[in-house]
Amino acid sequence: MTTTKNTAPATPATTTAAPVLTRCAEAEICADPSSTMTLLADSAPGEGGFTVYRSTFAAGAPGAPAHFHTRAWELFFVIGGSLRVLVGEEVTVLGAGDFLAVPPHTPHAFAAAPGSEADVLCVFAPGMDRFDYLRLLGSVMRGETAPGAIAASSERFDNHYVDSPAWRAALAGDGA
Template identity: 35%
Template sequence: MVRPREGERIVLGTTRMRVLEDGTRTEHRLAVTESVLAPHTPGPPQHRHARHDEGFYVLSGTVRFTVGEDVCDATAGTFVLVPPGAPHTFANTTGQPAVLLSLFTPDLYVQYFRDLRDTIAERRTPSPQGHLRTMSRYATEPATGLAEGAGR
């Protein structure tokens, strides 16, 4: 059980994340995070994961998802599932915060968020090559030739 003020906190720029399950209690089959996206948070460039599914449930606000060439403004109560290999990104293009519950099967990607947090905490900006190396440790790569952001 993770109560409201519990869970590991990860701050990534304008996104505040709370790790509800990092995989340690599920034999690494599942990880769950809650993220608050500040207004006008651009989100990551489109990318694809080779080894894990990623699910997003919008708890409040509106989140713009781009999966391949498809763009959808998802409101509270919407669930988006991104299977391995599907290029995707998301953003909060509105003036209000948005809250997402994210599921990762298996738990692989939670450590990526920790690595990114640690890089930011050390006041280092990873080079594009360094960022690609970090992503590749978690079976993730940029999706090239597609819409770069969800903020359009």
């Protein structure tokens, strides 16, 4: 194998995208009985970009059931506490400072680890217009919208729920 060093001068990529700044005091907050989501940045489908929000889960919060996305990576950075995650068929716990990137088509789920709260930065790349999904989810969790609305939105928000025996077993071990 031959290795060649690139000696061409580096040139910055040109882009028409603008910088994104969201001040904490101006961020929209979505809350349900067990979690709070601070909405930070959202890109429309086809724009590329990213979707970013911060989720804080109360101890015992249910998080998200097993699902996958077909068009985006979902990234998790644990700011504080512990987050239990399913990736494929493996369940593990992430602690403060841990990072996880889940590629498209990979079943995954997440919840606050047993006995712990979790503070997590979540990123979708490319962006997927996810804020409307998070608003819908909060509305369902608060009992304002029928749960069937989530299933009906699966194509729009690229959120496809699946059964995971590994995730069910992990939750059953909690008495959930």
